[in-house]
Amino acid sequence: MYRLFVSLTILIFAASSAAAGTSAPKELKDLYFGEALYYSFQGDWFDTIARLDTELPQHYELDEPELDSLYYHINQAEFAVGDFELAYRMHRRAGRAITAVIEGNVEEQVRNEAIFRLARIYFQKDQPVNALYAVERIRGGVPPQIRDDLAFLRAQIFMANGRFAEAARILRDLQAAESLEGFSTYNLGIALLKDGEELEGRQYLDRTGRINSSDDLTLAIKDKSNLVLGSKLLKEKKFEGAKQVLDRVRLNGPFSNRALLGSGWADVFQGRFERALVPWCVLVTREVTDASVQEAMLAVPYAYGKLNVHSKAAVMYGSALEKFGTEIDKLGASIKSIREGYFLRALVREELKQDANWVVKLRKLPQTPETYYLLELMASHDFQESLKNYLDLEELRKRLEAWQGDLDAFEEIIEQRRAYYEPLLPAIDREFRRLDSQMRLRLEQRDRIEKRLKAMLVAPRPDYLATSKERIISEQIVQLEQKLTASGTAVLSGIDVRIKRLRGVLHWNIYTEYDQRFTEVHKHLRDLNHVVDRLKRQYAAFVRTRQAATQSYEGYDDVIRRQRFLIREAREKVGELMARQGHMLETMAVNELTRRRERLAEFQIKARFGMAESYDRATRAQTQDKVSR
Amino acid sequence: MLYWLRGVILGISVLVLSFAAYAQEVSREQIKGLDEQVQEIKSDVLGIAAELNQLEEKLLYPSNTQVAIFVSLASGETFRLDSVEIQLDGKQGAHHLYTFKELEALQKGGVQRIYTGNIRTGEHDRRCLSSVNLREAPISGIRRASRSIRMWAPRWWKYPWPPKALR
Numbered sequence: 001m002y003r004l005f006v007s008l009t010i011l012i013f014a015a016s017s018a019a020a021g022t023s024a025p026k027e028l029k030d031l032y033f034g035e036a037l038y039y040s041f042q043g044d045w046f047d048t049i050a051r052l053d054t055e056l057p058q059h060y061e062l063d064e065p066e067l068d069s070l071y072y073h074i075n076q077a078e079f080a081v082g083d084f085e086l087a088y089r090m091h092r093r094a095g096r097a098i099t100a101v102i103e104g105n106v107e108e109q110v111r112n113e114a115i116f117r118l119a120r121i122y123f124q125k126d127q128p129v130n131a132l133y134a135v136e137r138i139r140g141g142v143p144p145q146i147r148d149d150l151a152f153l154r155a156q157i158f159m160a161n162g163r164f165a166e167a168a169r170i171l172r173d174l175q176a177a178e179s180l181e182g183f184s185t186y187n188l189g190i191a192l193l194k195d196g197e198e199l200e201g202r203q204y205l206d207r208t209g210r211i212n213s214s215d216d217l218t219l220a221i222k223d224k225s226n227l228v229l230g231s232k233l234l235k236e237k238k239f240e241g242a243k244q245v246l247d248r249v250r251l252n253g254p255f256s257n258r259a260l261l262g263s264g265w266a267d268v269f270q271g272r273f274e275r276a277l278v279p280w281c282v283l284v285t286r287e288v289t290d291a292s293v294q295e296a297m298l299a300v301p302y303a304y305g306k307l308n309v310h311s312k313a314a315v316m317y318g319s320a321l322e323k324f325g326t327e328i329d330k331l332g333a334s335i336k337s338i339r340e341g342y343f344l345r346a347l348v349r350e351e352l353k354q355d356a357n358w359v360v361k362l363r364k365l366p367q368t369p370e371t372y373y374l375l376e377l378m379a380s381h382d383f384q385e386s387l388k389n390y391l392d393l394e395e396l397r398k399r400l401e402a403w404q405g406d407l408d409a410f411e412e413i414i415e416q417r418r419a420y421y422e423p424l425l426p427a428i429d430r431e432f433r434r435l436d437s438q439m440r441l442r443l444e445q446r447d448r449i450e451k452r453l454k455a456m457l458v459a460p461r462p463d464y465l466a467t468s469k470e471r472i473i474s475e476q477i478v479q480l481e482q483k484l485t486a487s488g489t490a491v492l493s494g495i496d497v498r499i500k501r502l503r504g505v506l507h508w509n510i511y512t513e514y515d516q517r518f519t520e521v522h523k524h525l526r527d528l529n530h531v532v533d534r535l536k537r538q539y540a541a542f543v544r545t546r547q548a549a550t551q552s553y554e555g556y557d558d559v560i561r562r563q564r565f566l567i568r569e570a571r572e573k574v575g576e577l578m579a580r581q582g583h584m585l586e587t588m589a590v591n592e593l594t595r596r597r598e599r600l601a602e603f604q605i606k607a608r609f610g611m612a613e614s615y616d617r618a619t620r621a622q623t624q625d626k627v628s629r
Numbered sequence: 630m631l632y633w634l635r636g637v638i639l640g641i642s643v644l645v646l647s648f649a650a651y652a653q654e655v656s657r658e659q660i661k662g663l664d665e666q667v668q669e670i671k672s673d674v675l676g677i678a679a680e681l682n683q684l685e686e687k688l689l690y691p692s693n694t695q696v697a698i699f700v701s702l703a704s705g706e707t708f709r710l711d712s713v714e715i716q717l718d719g720k721q722g723a724h725h726l727y728t729f730k731e732l733e734a735l736q737k738g739g740v741q742r743i744y745t746g747n748i749r750t751g752e753h754d755r756r757c758l759s760s761v762n763l764r765e766a767p768i769s770g771i772r773r774a775s776r777s778i779r780m781w782a783p784r785w786w787k788y789p790w791p792p793k794a795l796r
Contacts, residue, residue: 024738031699034740041734046671050678057679090668126657382660389667396674403681410688548691559684566677573670580663584655591655 022080030055030069033077040080045088046395052081075106082117089388091121102137112142116150123153128160148177155187164195182211182221189225205229209248222248223255230262239266257283257292264299273303288323289372291596297323298603301610310618317611324604331597334369338589343369344582347387348394369589377592386585393578400571407560407567417553425549432542439535446528453521462514465521470506477503694747698723701740710735715744722746 028034036051056077059070070077082097098121101114115138122131135154142150151170158167171188174180189204208225211218226248233242243266249259260279267276280303283296301316337343377383452464466474480499686695698715710732715722723744727735735741 028701028738028740031697031740031742034701034738035699035742037737038731038734038739038741041737041739042730046675046678049675050682053675053679054682058683088671089664090671092665092668093672126661382655382657385664386660389664392671393667396670399678400674403677406681406685410684413688544693548693552688552691556684556688559680563677563681563684566673566680570670570674570677573673577663577666577670581667584659584663587655 022076022083025073025076029072033070033073036077036080040084040087043087045084046392046399048084049081049088049090052077052084056081075110078104079110079114082114086117086121089385089392091125095121108140109143112138112140113146116142116146116153119157120153123157123160128157131157132161148174148179152177152180152184152187155191159187159191159194164191167191168195168197181213181215182208182218182225185211186221186225202229202232206245209245219250220254223250223253223259227255227259227262230259230266234262234266234269237269239269242266243270251282257286257290261292261296261299264296264303268299268303268306273306276303287372288327291376291599294324294327294600294603298606298610301614305610305614305617308621310614310621314611314614314618317607317614321604321607321611324600324607328597328600328604331373331593331600334373335590335593335597337369338586338593343586343589344390347585348391369593373593373596374589377588383585383588386581386588390578390581390585393574393581397571397574397578400567400574403563403567404571407564410556410560414553414556421549421553425546428546432546439539443532446525446532450525453518453525456518460514460518462510462517465514465517466510470510473502474506477506690745690747694749696744696746696748697742698744699740700725700735700743701738702735704738713743717744717746717748 022037022040024034024037032051032055036048036055039045039048039051055070059065059068059074062068065071065074078097079101082094082101085091085094085097095118098114098118102111102118106114115134119131119134122128122134131153135150135157138150151174155167155170155174158164158170168188168191171184171191174184175188177184185204185208189201189206189208191201192198192204193201195201205225206229209222209229211222213219213222226245230242230246230249233239233245243263246259246263246266249255251260260283264276264278264280264283267273267279277300280296280300283293284300286293288294288297297316297320301313301320304310304313304316371378378387455461456464477499484495484499690697696717700713702710710727712724712726714724725741725743731741
């Protein structure tokens, strides 16, 4: 019996774990990690994980990852992946990611926090033995912010493993923890009861039921504690105590209907029918779909009958009968609508993302089931998990469908690029080859000049720096000398001297201006180097652009084909899983509605019986009255 | 009547304690088995998403022309950001209206990639990008290049609001 309440507590805590605990680093260096966080802060877990799954492998593929900006956040990113996967309810993968962190070379506190999260995963997935094994691996210091949560989790794990005495010991130490106000006391009460410490257990439940707080969660656990204790006392026929405890439940809390019903019964068992009518009359005015309200609709005329107000009882039984009939019809229509698929179609509407109460508001739509009957079912962990899975599958289905369209668009882009580039490229390549050979030739020339100039630093060669004019004059002088020699005539002394003088002048100029010319040549070489650098940059830019042109349409076929195959397979699998998950949800809802309908049918029989009996008694009373008169 | 009364009392206990019992017609094992298969398909689809991200980046935004613009809020900003418009070389690049959730995510330190596109090498309109000069990016491998460009593009992103780039 108490196992259920333990699981209720777990539920409340499980809900809080839906939000991942990762926060932004003080100084963000990697924008793409910041982008992943942007998605995570919006609860968009798929995009968060997909972003990190894209970034992390690329980071590790780098030759020097320490130069990458993600390097500064790599530990946080690795840790966060597990956190986000947990939030996305991928517990198996999250377990692996966190285990990797645990086994890595990390600080003691980081390691212990990772173990804490892993243990919480196991616990949430109903694997208490694994959770215990994990939590027992924690050694040394833990971060202060999780110290109380860890102790509480440890206690819950002990309880789930049936080790109530150890759980109680931990929970006693947690009584001062403000963040766990109400929860630690309540769980301690449950642990003590399970351990056979009845009196002390009740005392702690009682203490929880008297907490003063303005926090909604604390007030909810306070109500629940009172309800549990009151029901227990009622069952043990301690009616006065039960009444007092049940009356402590808030009238506007989630447990108030059940408390009001129980409070009335506590009075009835003590024969105080008038007093029982007080909570029950409040109850019957509430939402008719609530099980406690429906029960009160029978209980009120029953109390009137006991007070010998048979006529009113008969009228109220009649009214209840009518309402039960309406509700049974409504339930029948709801079951039909679920079987026809309206429930699932309504569940995946966009409004759900905008409004958390959308599922409850479904009832306002035509042909959707009466969701008020499903509230308790919807609050159950199994239904919630199944519903979330169904919604996640629907999201995956939409994404896969969109990606299929993306691949079509990619192929079209590739084809257009191919059609544009392929006719152009042969002519461009020909021209490039021509320019490339010219460029190589000029570069070789430049290299030769540079080499020669370097050699001239060691062995000066002024003749290398003669201008073209000087070279022509030198050639002409040589020709004149040859002519004179070839004619065989005696050379006029004047001509010979003049030729020598000319050669001397030429020689003089070349040798005296050598230093100046050598400096100028170096200046020209530097200018040439600038031009060559620009040429090389242009060359590299061209090569990159040329490569990019080919790469813009080649090499994608295999990738796209593979993606198509994967997407097709995934779509089939998602479709199949959606059908199964949807059927499961429908079955749960139909089972619940059927159960409620059967219960109402039983109530109908009881109401008919009660009405007949009340009429009978009223008539008999009237007859007796007449006779006595 | 007393029999009925007993039934009702038992009913109270059942009611009070029957939160999680409703789903039991569908067995725990079934739920668990299906949940594991859902986790598997999530993992598969995430794998596809990561590969598609890379394919998209390679095909649509090659590293030598890619430009990405990011938006973030300086810590402690209290104003309510309604929308952002990005203009690249006088043309509208992106326009975004913020939901409450998105704004909250920015305030918590998240960074929004508001625009991804391609841009030619050279100087560009400073109103949008503060000196996006791809030649200056230390390109030595695709990955590093894309990271360098990304660092360049949003040079203004942590400057006080509003940056000149945004109107």
